[in-house]
Amino acid sequence: MTSEHQKRDEHNFVLKASQLLNTQWKILEQREKPDFIIREDARTFGLEVREIFLNENQDKGGSSIKQTENHRSKQLERFARSFEKKSDLALHVRLLRKSGAGNVSECELKELHEALTAENLERRETGYQTQFLLRCGTKVWVTKEFHSRWYILNDRVGWVSQDPIELIQAAINTKGKKLDTYRNNAGLGP
Template sequence: MTRAQQKVRERLFAERAGGLLGQSWTLGGDRENPDFLVDCEGHIFGLEVVQIFAGRASRKGSAIRQQEAARHEILQRARRRVGELRPGELRVQVVGAVTDEIVDQLADGILEYDIEKMSPGTRFTVTGGGAKAYVTRAFVSDWFAVADRVGWVGRDPVPAIEAALLSKKDKHTAYRAVAEDIRVLIVADRTQNSGKLVLEADTRLDVKPFRAAYFLSYPDSLVVL
Protein backbone atom coordinates (compact mmCIF):
# COMPACT_ATOMS: atom_id res chain seq x y z
CA MET A 1 0.00 0.00 0.00
CA THR A 2 1.37 3.39 -0.99
CA ARG A 3 1.56 6.27 1.47
CA ALA A 4 -1.22 8.06 -0.43
CA GLN A 5 -3.46 4.99 -0.13
CA GLN A 6 -2.63 4.75 3.56
CA LYS A 7 -3.67 8.37 4.13
CA VAL A 8 -6.98 7.70 2.42
CA ARG A 9 -7.55 4.80 4.84
CA GLU A 10 -6.58 6.92 7.84
CA ARG A 11 -9.03 9.62 6.80
CA LEU A 12 -11.78 7.01 6.39
CA PHE A 13 -11.10 5.65 9.88
CA ALA A 14 -11.03 9.11 11.45
CA GLU A 15 -14.28 10.18 9.82
CA ARG A 16 -15.95 6.96 10.95
CA ALA A 17 -14.72 7.47 14.53
CA GLY A 18 -16.19 10.95 14.68
CA GLY A 19 -19.48 9.63 13.39
CA LEU A 20 -19.62 6.82 15.95
CA LEU A 21 -18.95 9.36 18.69
CA GLY A 22 -21.85 11.44 17.42
CA GLN A 23 -19.54 14.39 16.90
CA SER A 24 -18.89 16.64 13.93
CA TRP A 25 -15.22 16.15 13.02
CA THR A 26 -13.87 18.27 10.15
CA LEU A 27 -10.48 16.92 9.13
CA GLY A 28 -7.76 19.18 7.78
CA GLY A 29 -5.37 18.24 4.99
CA ASP A 30 -3.11 15.21 5.06
CA ARG A 31 -0.06 15.72 7.24
CA GLU A 32 2.24 13.87 9.62
CA ASN A 33 2.95 14.08 13.37
CA PRO A 34 0.00 14.13 13.98
CA ASP A 35 -1.91 12.70 11.02
CA PHE A 36 -4.74 15.25 11.15
CA LEU A 37 -5.80 18.49 12.72
CA VAL A 38 -9.47 18.07 13.57
CA ASP A 39 -12.02 20.81 14.06
CA CYS A 40 -14.74 19.58 16.41
CA GLU A 41 -17.32 22.35 16.53
CA GLY A 42 -14.67 25.04 16.90
CA HIS A 43 -12.25 23.08 19.09
CA ILE A 44 -9.03 22.03 17.34
CA PHE A 45 -7.15 18.89 18.30
CA GLY A 46 -4.41 16.77 16.78
CA LEU A 47 -5.25 13.18 15.89
CA GLU A 48 -2.71 10.43 15.35
CA VAL A 49 -4.04 7.26 13.68
CA VAL A 50 -2.38 3.90 14.25
CA GLN A 51 -3.54 0.51 13.00
CA ILE A 52 -3.11 -2.73 14.95
CA PHE A 53 -3.38 -6.33 13.80
CA ALA A 54 -4.18 -9.77 15.16
CA GLY A 55 -1.61 -12.54 15.41
CA ARG A 56 2.13 -12.61 15.81
CA ALA A 57 4.24 -9.62 14.88
CA SER A 58 7.93 -9.15 14.12
CA ARG A 59 10.04 -6.08 13.56
CA LYS A 60 8.54 -5.98 10.07
CA GLY A 61 5.01 -5.92 11.48
CA SER A 62 2.07 -8.31 11.56
CA ALA A 63 2.78 -11.64 9.87
CA ILE A 64 -0.91 -12.05 8.97
CA ARG A 65 -1.05 -8.56 7.49
CA GLN A 66 2.07 -9.19 5.40
CA GLN A 67 0.51 -12.35 3.97
CA GLU A 68 -2.72 -10.47 3.19
CA ALA A 69 -0.77 -7.74 1.45
CA ALA A 70 1.13 -10.26 -0.69
CA ARG A 71 -2.10 -11.95 -1.79
CA HIS A 72 -3.72 -8.59 -2.42
CA GLU A 73 -0.89 -7.52 -4.74
CA ILE A 74 -1.07 -10.78 -6.72
CA LEU A 75 -4.81 -10.34 -7.21
CA GLN A 76 -4.51 -6.69 -8.19
CA ARG A 77 -1.98 -7.55 -10.88
CA ALA A 78 -4.44 -10.10 -12.28
CA ARG A 79 -7.29 -7.57 -12.03
CA ARG A 80 -5.33 -5.06 -14.07
CA ARG A 81 -4.42 -7.66 -16.70
CA VAL A 82 -8.01 -8.83 -17.08
CA GLY A 83 -9.28 -5.24 -17.16
CA GLU A 84 -6.94 -4.30 -19.99
CA LEU A 85 -8.08 -7.23 -22.13
CA ARG A 86 -11.73 -7.50 -21.06
CA PRO A 87 -12.97 -4.14 -19.74
CA GLY A 88 -15.67 -4.36 -17.09
CA GLU A 89 -15.95 -4.26 -13.31
CA LEU A 90 -15.85 -7.64 -11.53
CA ARG A 91 -16.18 -8.91 -7.99
CA VAL A 92 -13.82 -11.89 -7.77
CA GLN A 93 -13.77 -14.05 -4.64
CA VAL A 94 -10.92 -16.56 -4.62
CA VAL A 95 -11.12 -19.72 -2.52
CA GLY A 96 -7.87 -21.64 -2.20
CA ALA A 97 -4.18 -20.81 -2.50
CA VAL A 98 -3.25 -17.44 -3.97
CA THR A 99 0.02 -17.56 -5.91
CA ASP A 100 1.09 -15.91 -9.14
CA GLU A 101 0.77 -19.16 -11.06
CA ILE A 102 -2.65 -20.10 -9.70
CA VAL A 103 -4.13 -16.62 -10.08
CA ASP A 104 -2.80 -16.42 -13.64
CA GLN A 105 -4.75 -19.61 -14.39
CA LEU A 106 -7.88 -18.15 -12.84
CA ALA A 107 -7.42 -14.93 -14.82
CA ASP A 108 -7.05 -16.92 -18.03
CA GLY A 109 -10.35 -18.64 -17.24
CA ILE A 110 -12.08 -15.29 -16.65
CA LEU A 111 -10.76 -13.97 -19.95
CA GLU A 112 -12.68 -16.67 -21.77
CA TYR A 113 -15.91 -14.82 -20.91
CA ASP A 114 -17.24 -11.79 -22.78
CA ILE A 115 -17.41 -9.56 -19.73
CA GLU A 116 -18.44 -6.38 -21.55
CA LYS A 117 -21.71 -7.96 -22.67
CA MET A 118 -22.65 -9.22 -19.20
CA SER A 119 -25.35 -7.49 -17.13
CA PRO A 120 -24.53 -6.53 -13.53
CA GLY A 121 -25.21 -9.46 -11.25
CA THR A 122 -24.23 -12.12 -13.82
CA ARG A 123 -22.23 -14.85 -12.10
CA PHE A 124 -19.84 -17.54 -13.21
CA THR A 125 -17.11 -19.71 -11.69
CA VAL A 126 -13.63 -20.58 -12.90
CA THR A 127 -11.07 -23.03 -11.50
CA GLY A 128 -7.32 -23.33 -11.76
CA GLY A 129 -4.44 -24.80 -9.80
CA GLY A 130 -6.80 -26.25 -7.20
CA ALA A 131 -8.35 -22.84 -6.48
CA LYS A 132 -11.75 -21.51 -7.45
CA ALA A 133 -12.87 -17.99 -8.32
CA TYR A 134 -16.50 -16.94 -7.88
CA VAL A 135 -16.98 -14.06 -10.31
CA THR A 136 -19.81 -11.52 -10.43
CA ARG A 137 -20.26 -8.73 -12.95
CA ALA A 138 -20.40 -5.68 -10.69
CA PHE A 139 -20.46 -1.90 -10.58
CA VAL A 140 -17.21 -1.72 -8.58
CA SER A 141 -14.15 -3.92 -9.01
CA ASP A 142 -13.22 -6.00 -5.94
CA TRP A 143 -10.80 -8.93 -6.14
CA PHE A 144 -9.98 -10.66 -2.87
CA ALA A 145 -9.04 -13.91 -1.19
CA VAL A 146 -11.98 -15.16 0.87
CA ALA A 147 -9.56 -16.36 3.56
CA ASP A 148 -8.55 -12.75 4.18
CA ARG A 149 -12.09 -11.69 5.06
CA VAL A 150 -13.24 -14.52 7.30
CA GLY A 151 -11.89 -15.82 10.59
CA TRP A 152 -12.20 -15.81 14.35
CA VAL A 153 -12.63 -12.51 16.15
CA GLY A 154 -10.01 -11.82 18.81
CA ARG A 155 -11.36 -10.40 22.05
CA ASP A 156 -8.16 -9.42 23.85
CA PRO A 157 -6.54 -6.61 21.88
CA VAL A 158 -5.37 -4.80 25.04
CA PRO A 159 -1.66 -5.75 24.67
CA ALA A 160 -1.64 -4.52 21.08
CA ILE A 161 -3.48 -1.33 22.06
CA GLU A 162 -1.04 -0.62 24.89
CA ALA A 163 1.91 -1.24 22.56
CA ALA A 164 0.42 1.20 20.04
CA LEU A 165 0.00 3.88 22.69
CA LEU A 166 3.56 3.33 23.89
CA SER A 167 4.91 3.62 20.33
CA LYS A 168 3.39 7.11 20.04
CA LYS A 169 4.21 8.34 23.55
CA ASP A 170 7.73 9.53 22.67
CA LYS A 171 6.31 11.73 19.89
CA HIS A 172 3.86 13.52 22.15
CA THR A 173 6.10 16.56 22.60
CA ALA A 174 6.45 16.94 18.83
CA TYR A 175 2.69 16.61 18.43
CA ARG A 176 2.12 19.32 21.04
CA ALA A 177 4.03 21.80 18.87
CA VAL A 178 1.02 21.63 16.55
CA ALA A 179 -1.90 21.45 19.00
CA GLU A 180 -2.35 21.46 22.76
CA ASP A 181 -4.96 18.69 22.64
CA ILE A 182 -3.51 15.49 21.17
CA ARG A 183 -5.54 12.29 20.76
CA VAL A 184 -4.83 8.83 19.38
CA LEU A 185 -7.15 6.70 17.27
CA ILE A 186 -6.20 3.01 17.35
CA VAL A 187 -7.83 0.99 14.58
CA ALA A 188 -8.47 -2.68 13.90
CA ASP A 189 -9.96 -3.11 10.43
CA ARG A 190 -12.43 -5.94 10.90
CA THR A 191 -13.12 -6.14 7.17
CA GLN A 192 -9.77 -7.99 6.98
CA ASN A 193 -8.85 -11.16 8.83
CA SER A 194 -5.78 -9.44 10.27
CA GLY A 195 -7.98 -6.84 11.95
CA LYS A 196 -10.66 -9.01 13.55
CA LEU A 197 -10.33 -7.56 17.04
CA VAL A 198 -13.01 -6.25 19.38
CA LEU A 199 -12.86 -4.71 22.85
CA GLU A 200 -15.30 -4.71 25.73
CA ALA A 201 -17.14 -1.39 25.90
CA ASP A 202 -16.22 -0.75 29.55
CA THR A 203 -12.45 -1.16 29.04
CA ARG A 204 -10.43 1.75 30.39
CA LEU A 205 -6.67 2.19 29.93
CA ASP A 206 -4.07 4.72 31.00
CA VAL A 207 -3.75 6.91 27.90
CA LYS A 208 -1.50 9.62 29.36
CA PRO A 209 0.06 11.85 28.14
CA PHE A 210 -2.66 12.00 25.48
CA ARG A 211 -5.86 13.93 26.13
CA ALA A 212 -7.92 11.00 24.86
CA ALA A 213 -7.59 7.72 22.99
CA TYR A 214 -10.13 5.68 21.06
CA PHE A 215 -10.25 2.11 19.82
CA LEU A 216 -12.12 1.70 16.54
CA SER A 217 -13.07 -1.83 15.56
CA TYR A 218 -13.88 -0.73 12.03
CA PRO A 219 -16.50 -0.29 10.75
CA ASP A 220 -19.07 -0.29 13.54
CA SER A 221 -17.65 -0.26 17.06
CA LEU A 222 -15.75 2.43 18.98
CA VAL A 223 -14.55 2.45 22.61
CA VAL A 224 -13.29 5.53 24.45
CA LEU A 225 -10.27 4.23 26.37
Protein backbone atom coordinates (compact mmCIF):
# COMPACT_ATOMS: atom_id res chain seq x y z
CA MET A 1 0.00 0.00 0.00
CA THR A 2 1.36 3.40 -0.97
CA SER A 3 1.07 6.23 1.56
CA GLU A 4 -0.25 9.67 0.66
CA HIS A 5 3.19 11.27 0.73
CA GLN A 6 4.57 8.48 -1.49
CA LYS A 7 1.72 9.02 -3.97
CA ARG A 8 2.42 12.75 -4.00
CA ASP A 9 6.14 12.06 -4.60
CA GLU A 10 5.35 9.61 -7.42
CA HIS A 11 3.05 12.18 -9.04
CA ASN A 12 5.87 14.76 -8.92
CA PHE A 13 8.35 12.22 -10.35
CA VAL A 14 6.04 11.66 -13.33
CA LEU A 15 5.64 15.38 -13.98
CA LYS A 16 9.41 15.89 -13.77
CA ALA A 17 10.11 12.92 -16.07
CA SER A 18 7.67 14.32 -18.64
CA GLN A 19 9.40 17.69 -18.44
CA LEU A 20 12.90 16.20 -18.75
CA LEU A 21 11.80 14.05 -21.70
CA ASN A 22 10.23 17.15 -23.29
CA THR A 23 6.85 15.43 -23.60
CA GLN A 24 3.29 16.42 -22.83
CA TRP A 25 2.05 13.63 -20.59
CA LYS A 26 -1.46 13.84 -19.25
CA ILE A 27 -2.07 11.77 -16.14
CA LEU A 28 -5.40 10.06 -16.68
CA GLU A 29 -5.32 8.02 -13.48
CA GLN A 30 -3.07 7.45 -10.48
CA ARG A 31 -3.50 3.96 -9.09
CA GLU A 32 -1.56 0.75 -8.38
CA LYS A 33 0.00 -1.81 -10.76
CA PRO A 34 0.72 0.25 -12.81
CA ASP A 35 1.02 3.44 -10.79
CA PHE A 36 -0.27 5.70 -13.59
CA ILE A 37 -2.24 5.63 -16.79
CA ILE A 38 -0.73 8.27 -19.06
CA ARG A 39 -1.81 9.81 -22.35
CA GLU A 40 0.74 11.27 -24.73
CA ASP A 41 -0.80 12.56 -27.93
CA ALA A 42 -2.97 9.67 -29.21
CA ARG A 43 -1.15 6.99 -27.18
CA THR A 44 -2.20 5.69 -23.77
CA PHE A 45 0.19 3.69 -21.61
CA GLY A 46 0.72 2.47 -18.07
CA LEU A 47 3.65 3.79 -16.09
CA GLU A 48 5.18 2.16 -13.02
CA VAL A 49 7.32 4.40 -10.78
CA ARG A 50 10.27 2.81 -9.01
CA GLU A 51 12.75 4.41 -6.64
CA ILE A 52 16.17 2.78 -6.45
CA PHE A 53 18.40 2.77 -3.37
CA LEU A 54 22.09 2.02 -3.09
CA ASN A 55 21.92 -0.67 -0.43
CA GLU A 56 18.72 -2.42 -1.40
CA ASN A 57 18.58 -6.17 -1.30
CA GLN A 58 15.69 -7.71 -3.24
CA ASP A 59 15.92 -10.97 -1.26
CA LYS A 60 15.50 -9.23 2.10
CA GLY A 61 12.69 -6.76 1.38
CA GLY A 62 14.68 -3.92 -0.14
CA SER A 63 16.88 -1.25 1.35
CA SER A 64 17.38 -1.35 5.11
CA ILE A 65 18.01 2.39 5.03
CA LYS A 66 14.69 2.96 3.22
CA GLN A 67 12.87 0.72 5.72
CA THR A 68 14.25 2.81 8.59
CA GLU A 69 13.28 6.02 6.77
CA ASN A 70 9.76 4.65 6.22
CA HIS A 71 9.48 3.86 9.93
CA ARG A 72 10.48 7.44 10.85
CA SER A 73 8.12 8.81 8.23
CA LYS A 74 5.22 6.83 9.68
CA GLN A 75 6.10 8.04 13.19
CA LEU A 76 6.02 11.64 12.00
CA GLU A 77 2.87 11.06 9.93
CA ARG A 78 0.98 9.73 12.98
CA PHE A 79 2.15 12.70 15.03
CA ALA A 80 1.17 15.16 12.25
CA ARG A 81 -2.35 13.70 11.89
CA SER A 82 -2.90 13.88 15.63
CA PHE A 83 -1.52 17.42 15.95
CA GLU A 84 -3.41 18.80 12.95
CA LYS A 85 -6.66 17.10 13.97
CA LYS A 86 -6.55 18.74 17.40
CA SER A 87 -5.44 22.15 16.09
CA ASP A 88 -7.37 22.20 12.78
CA LEU A 89 -4.23 23.32 10.92
CA ALA A 90 -2.47 22.38 7.69
CA LEU A 91 1.28 22.74 8.03
CA HIS A 92 4.39 22.19 5.95
CA VAL A 93 6.92 20.95 8.53
CA ARG A 94 10.52 20.05 7.74
CA LEU A 95 12.81 18.52 10.35
CA LEU A 96 16.59 18.45 10.08
CA ARG A 97 17.84 16.00 12.68
CA LYS A 98 21.31 15.33 14.05
CA SER A 99 23.25 12.84 11.96
CA GLY A 100 22.64 9.26 13.09
CA ALA A 101 19.74 10.30 15.35
CA GLY A 102 17.86 7.05 14.69
CA ASN A 103 14.11 6.82 15.15
CA VAL A 104 12.09 9.80 16.28
CA SER A 105 11.88 9.68 20.07
CA GLU A 106 8.87 10.46 22.22
CA CYS A 107 10.95 13.23 23.80
CA GLU A 108 11.62 14.76 20.36
CA LEU A 109 7.91 14.63 19.49
CA LYS A 110 7.02 16.18 22.85
CA GLU A 111 9.48 19.04 22.21
CA LEU A 112 8.07 19.48 18.71
CA HIS A 113 4.51 19.60 20.06
CA GLU A 114 5.49 22.19 22.67
CA ALA A 115 7.29 24.36 20.11
CA LEU A 116 4.44 24.22 17.59
CA THR A 117 1.88 25.01 20.28
CA ALA A 118 3.96 27.98 21.50
CA GLU A 119 3.84 29.48 17.99
CA ASN A 120 0.03 30.06 18.23
CA LEU A 121 -0.26 28.95 14.60
CA GLU A 122 -4.07 29.05 14.74
CA ARG A 123 -3.83 32.86 14.90
CA ARG A 124 -1.29 33.17 12.08
CA GLU A 125 -2.08 33.91 8.44
CA THR A 126 -1.69 31.23 5.79
CA GLY A 127 1.86 31.57 4.48
CA TYR A 128 3.31 32.35 7.91
CA GLN A 129 6.80 30.87 8.25
CA THR A 130 9.00 30.25 11.26
CA GLN A 131 11.92 28.12 12.30
CA PHE A 132 13.23 26.94 15.62
CA LEU A 133 15.72 24.57 17.21
CA LEU A 134 14.49 21.87 19.57
CA ARG A 135 16.50 21.10 22.72
CA CYS A 136 17.36 17.67 21.24
CA GLY A 137 19.17 19.41 18.36
CA THR A 138 16.51 19.04 15.66
CA LYS A 139 16.03 22.14 13.50
CA VAL A 140 12.44 22.72 12.39
CA TRP A 141 10.99 24.88 9.60
CA VAL A 142 7.23 25.45 9.61
CA THR A 143 4.93 27.09 7.07
CA LYS A 144 1.18 27.44 7.54
CA GLU A 145 -0.36 26.19 4.27
CA PHE A 146 -3.53 24.81 2.72
CA HIS A 147 -2.14 21.24 2.51
CA SER A 148 -0.30 19.20 5.10
CA ARG A 149 3.28 18.09 4.35
CA TRP A 150 5.58 16.80 7.08
CA TYR A 151 8.94 15.16 6.47
CA ILE A 152 12.44 14.62 7.75
CA LEU A 153 14.92 16.36 5.47
CA ASN A 154 17.72 13.90 6.33
CA ASP A 155 15.60 11.14 4.75
CA ARG A 156 15.08 13.08 1.53
CA VAL A 157 18.74 13.32 0.57
CA GLY A 158 21.46 10.71 0.32
CA TRP A 159 24.37 9.30 -1.60
CA VAL A 160 24.13 8.98 -5.37
CA SER A 161 25.78 6.09 -7.18
CA GLN A 162 28.35 7.07 -9.79
CA ASP A 163 27.65 3.84 -11.71
CA PRO A 164 23.95 2.97 -11.23
CA ILE A 165 23.46 0.76 -14.31
CA GLU A 166 23.41 -2.56 -12.41
CA LEU A 167 20.94 -1.17 -9.85
CA ILE A 168 18.68 0.18 -12.59
CA GLN A 169 18.80 -3.06 -14.60
CA ALA A 170 17.97 -5.13 -11.49
CA ALA A 171 14.93 -2.90 -10.83
CA ILE A 172 13.81 -3.23 -14.47
CA ASN A 173 14.20 -7.01 -14.32
CA THR A 174 12.10 -7.20 -11.13
CA LYS A 175 9.34 -5.01 -12.60
CA GLY A 176 9.58 -6.87 -15.93
CA LYS A 177 8.38 -10.05 -14.24
CA LYS A 178 5.08 -8.27 -13.55
CA LEU A 179 4.64 -6.84 -17.06
CA ASP A 180 1.60 -8.99 -17.95
CA THR A 181 -0.14 -7.91 -14.72
CA TYR A 182 0.56 -4.24 -15.49
CA ARG A 183 -0.74 -4.59 -19.04
CA ASN A 184 -3.91 -6.38 -17.96
CA ASN A 185 -4.61 -3.91 -15.14
CA ALA A 186 -4.04 -0.97 -17.50
CA GLY A 187 -6.51 -2.47 -19.99
CA LEU A 188 -3.80 -2.84 -22.59
CA GLY A 189 -3.88 -6.66 -22.76
CA PRO A 190 -0.91 -9.08 -22.86
